[in-house]
Amino acid sequence: MHLETILLETTADIATLTFNRPEKRNAITPKMIDELSAALDAIEKTSVRALILTGVGKAFCSGMDLEQLIAFSSHSPAENLELSRRLAAAFRRLWSFSKPTIAAVNGAAVGGGCGFATLCDFTLSVPEAKFGYPEVRAGYIPAIVSVFLLRQIGEKRARDLLLTGRIIGAEEALSFGLLNQIVPAETLLSAAHKLAESLRACSPVSLQKTKKLLFDFVASDVDYDLEKAAADSADMRFTPDFQEGLASFLEKRLPRWAKE
Numbered sequence: 652m653h654l655e656t657i658l659l660e661t662t663a664d665i666a667t668l669t670f671n672r673p674e675k676r677n678a679i680t681p682k683m684i685d686e687l688s689a690a691l692d693a694i695e696k697t698s699v700r701a702l703i704l705t706g707v708g709k710a711f712c713s714g715m716d717l718e719q720l721i722a723f724s725s726h727s728p729a730e731n732l733e734l735s736r737r738l739a740a741a742f743r744r745l746w747s748f749s750k751p752t753i754a755a756v757n758g759a760a761v762g763g764g765c766g767f768a769t770l771c772d773f774t775l776s777v778p779e780a781k782f783g784y785p786e787v788r789a790g791y792i793p794a795i796v797s798v799f800l801l802r803q804i805g806e807k808r809a810r811d812l813l814l815t816g817r818i819i820g821a822e823e824a825l826s827f828g829l830l831n832q833i834v835p836a837e838t839l840l841s842a843a844h845k846l847a848e849s850l851r852a853c854s855p856v857s858l859q860k861t862k863k864l865l866f867d868f869v870a871s872d873v874d875y876d877l878e879k880a881a882a883d884s885a886d887m888r889f890t891p892d893f894q895e896g897l898a899s900f901l902e903k904r905l906p907r908w909a910k911e
Contacts, residue, residue, distance in 0.1 A: 652693055656683040658707070659690050664700040665847045667840075673708030678716035679763050681734060684741045691744050700855060701847035702748065704771055705755040705840065711780065714762025720791075721897055724888050731888050735881035738763065739795045743877060746770045746799060747866050749859045751850050755843040756780045757836070761818065766796035769803060769829045772862075775843055776821045777836040782829060783818035790896025790906060792887045794880035798873060804828050 652659065658669040668690055670677035694702060706712055715738075723731055745752065745767065754771035759781045768774055768782070784793040784800075793800075793813050800809045804827050812819070812827075824830045834842045850858065887893055891909055899906035 652690065654686050654690065656680060657686045657690055659694075661694075661697070661699060664698055664851075665703065665844060666694045666697075666699045666701075667703040667705065668694075669704075670706040670712050673706075673710075675716060676710035676713035676759065677706045677708065677764070678713045678719075679738070680716045680719050681737065684737050688741050688744050691748055695749055699750060701751045701753060701850050703753045703755055703840070703843045703847060704745075704767065705843070706757050708758070710758040710764070711754075711756045711760040712764025712767055713759055714764050717897065717900060720888070721901075724894065724897065728885065728889065731885035732882060735795070735885040736878075738884075739877040739881045742766055742770060742795060742799065743873070746873075747862075747870070749862060751847070751858060751862075753843045753846055755839050756830075757839060762786060762793065763796060765829075766799060770799055773832075773846060774830045775832050775834055775839060775846070776824065776830050777839055778821050778833055779836070780821050780824075781818050782821070782824040783816065784813050785816040785818060787814065788816040788896075789900065790890070790892035790894070790908075792883060794884040794887070795877065798876040798880050802869065802873075 656670070656672055658671045660667045668687070670683070672678060672683070723734055752771040752773070754768045754774045756768045756774060756776040758777070758779065760768040761781065762784055765782050765784060784796060786793040797809065797813055800813070808827050821830065821833050825833055832842070895906050895908060
């Protein structure tokens with residue numbers, strides 16, 4: 652499989668997917684979305700027992716690439732909805748993956764990157780990593796990620812993160828239930844592999860059926876919510892606040908929001 656934005660490596664029966672856009676802090680692009688989904692499809696057909704997800708460089712994943720968002724702001728509503736649906740499908744694909752997944756968060760996990768990190772069954776993080784959903788500070792909305800965040804940490808904590816847009820450290824993310832463990836940077840990948848290897852003691856069929864059981868409990872509600880979230884995300888790209896958020900970022904100034 653030819654991949655450009657993601658690296659795929661398989662050692663024994665453990666696969667590692669690595670976001671590979673370090674010059675852009677592993678920001679999400681449509682190509683990355685498609686390659687992640689394709690890689691997950693390919694891995695699922697193998698005898699791999701566990702999947703590790705990590706990033707190259709100093710960031711795990713910094714969320715959507717703003718250059719891509721700028722480009723899509725000039726596209727049609729239908730094209731924007733299609734992009735949002737592709738992103739929602741990628742999140743759902745990782746969330747419903749039949750084999751155990753482990754995020755090894757090597758740095759900042761922001762916006763959609765925080766979504767990818769915390770959607771895994773297990774999330775390990777270096778102490779220096781930062782987490783959060785800063786969309787409201789940039790004239791955007793954390794629509795798709797909110798579908799999963801509400802179910803992960805509850806409404807009160809989700810409101811805290813989503814409405815303030817604040818960025819939190821690893822210790823607070825651990826207390827919120829977004830992480831399973833904080834480990835030193837030099838042992839992050841070895842800790843992820845050790846966890847993956849420990850899962851070998853479990854029946855692979857039992858693991859897959861247990862994951863499917865948990866998935867089936869809420870799948871229909873998640874699918875309904877994701878469709879609405881994708882539409883809301885696409886619609887937001889045509890608002891004055893979104894355009895102002897992009898302009899302020901490009902011009903390196905504070906946004907000047909219009910009064911309602």
